[in-house]
Amino acid sequence: MRRPPPRPSPRSDPLQLIYSPLSPFARKVRVVLAEKGMEDRVEMVAANPWEDPESLTRANPISQVPTLILDDGSALHDSPIICAWLDAHGDGQRLIPDGEAQWAVRRLEAVCDAIMETGVKLRQEEMRPEGERSSTHPVRWARTIRRAFDDLEAEGPGGDLNLGEIALVCALEYIDFRAPYLNWREGRPNLVARHGALASRPSLRATAPA
């Protein structure tokens, strides 16, 4: 009996995640990797995006982390897209629900990403030499972040496992790490409960900024 010809072996190149350890956006992706049971499929490549390393700019001209290189060599960037791709391709519970329910989750993710972006800008401003710092931008950015906290507080306790709530924990803990003086816990019991509902998950503990 003739044997069937060997099939071409499926591509088994691992995915590569270019990240920096303290990036809150990369943290969100690392949490999703863990929640979706995909850590073994991904090679982690640390990079400093501010130095425009060639390994990063080749995949992402914007030179930002996180960037995910897929097994066909193409790259995804922007954490919402990476997280959505992982959610669609990994195992376990969907972190972005189907149908109409997805919009509340995506909206929450967007608000929390904006808090992180504003927090990163605050941090960058603080890193500038004293004479070059703006006296107005940080005040406005701090006000923006506080306003977003108040808005989230008004939504109630929340705390389901989904991408929006994961982004919330990443955003709150990034602010704890970089701008603790914004003290999101004070007078915001719902935010405290919401944070507490997910914060002790292994995926979040293993990636906490320190």
Ligand SMILES: N[C@@H](CCC(=O)N[C@@H](CS)C(=O)NCC(=O)O)C(=O)O
């Ligand atoms: N919208 C992007 C933001 C990513 C981002 O700002 N990453 C920062 C690190 S926390 C970065 O790579 N900054 C380098 C730069 O902007 O040049 C995402 O969601 O992934």
